[in-house]
Amino acid sequence: MAISDLRRVGHWVDNKAFAGNSGRAAAVTNPATGAVTREVALAHVADSREVIESAAAAFPAWRDTSLAKRVATVFRFRELLNQRKEELAEIITGEHGKVLSDALGEVARGQEVVEFACGIPHLIKGGFSENASSSVDVHSTRQPLGVVGIVAPFNFPAMVPMWFFPIAIAAGNTVVLKPSEKAPSAALWMAELWAEAGLPAGVFNVLQGDKIAVDELLSHRAVKAVSFVGSTPVAQYVYAKGTSHGKRVQALGGAKNHAVVLPDADLDLAADAMVNAGFGSAGERCMAVSAVVAVGALADSLVTKIAARARAIRTGDGTRNTDMGPLVTAAHRDRVASYVDRAEQEGAQLVLDGRQVTADGGRDGFWLGPTLLDHVTPDMSCYTDEIFGPVLSVLRVDSYDEALELINANPYGNGTAIFTNDGGAARRFQNEVEVGMIGINVPIPVPMAYYSFGGWKNSLFGDTHAHGTEGVHFFTRGKVVTTRWRAPRDGGLNLGFPQTV
Incomplete structure (x- = not known):
């Protein structure tokens, strides 16, 4: 049955839909209308274990499937996804609210990791040393872990899972x-696509739910590793609980991404970049620029240019001819608006007020338009907290050194950018800034799939970033095999420590 025919969004196990037996469910809404469009099952412990144990039962056969066959399946998934990406984009827009072009971009960035995973034979091949010692050969190999869990956020219901599962499966x-649970349907659509691509039953499973399901993934003995993307408090919890149960955990947390604009920068290009990076996807991106650091006397001109561009943004239903969609839920919209209220109370200058937006969409949609705050200081809550909405704060500093100090003092270290025409300043910045992903005249420095994604400080818990080489190493473990074939006449006792000769 197609996803569009389902009133309740359930689980996926053994290549078929599974309604679950918990009796628990949550509403799924269309953010552009506020209407409840379906409900999603919320697993209890028994449901969670049924899904996990199906994955555990499927592991031995999939592990022993040849690399050639595994890659062929991943490639078929890639081809099907490319043919039907518009379907997935529509599902994302209907549950998250982002505009269709943005949803298609999300799918495309996830597709990059699928394509990267098609090269898994090269990525996990080992080394070989012949005659490392007399008549002794040594070789290395990388092998899969077993069952791996992926806990994905609402803001990228297709791309973020695709950061992980193509590599894990390959x-x-x-x-x-x-x-x-706010955007559950994309996962089931991808599960159906995997089945159509020929992936054996039990290899890719979907477990819908809330904290109960997450806790079972973090504690079940069959789960060997967990990848998580979400807020920093939850990332800390996931990392602590998962590692306490002996699991590998990569937990990508929150962000407060700064963009430094130096006096020599092209202000028109910088203003374009600030608007694109601050208000795209309604600011619901972990890589969104939320803090503009204006250096020197350019601040007034930069704020004017940003405001002019932001006023031209068309906010509305993502299926219409609009630039920015709604926020994901009414509660989240109200939370973001509360930060604007507090910013005014704390002394920030409200240049553009998104609370007053007139949106091209449903009257009960979760609307909040582009919001621009000027003269923000580091003690204000709109700066200290990750708002995760279309709120752009401008901080004014006198020098490059002051800008650098501001960024390095921040507890987050996910992404940052600098806008300048001075190559020396840019090179110094990329060396000195304490952030994991850096853009030079690039406002959203999300790496390509063959590099790894992840931040520093409170933006990452664990030692391994997503996708790229680090992602391959996260989902595999190494073995080194030492081999010697000797004739019986070469035997005998020798209790000394083996030496390489």
């Missing part, structure tokens, strides 16, 4: 994906 693991 490497020989089986997967349990726990999507956000």
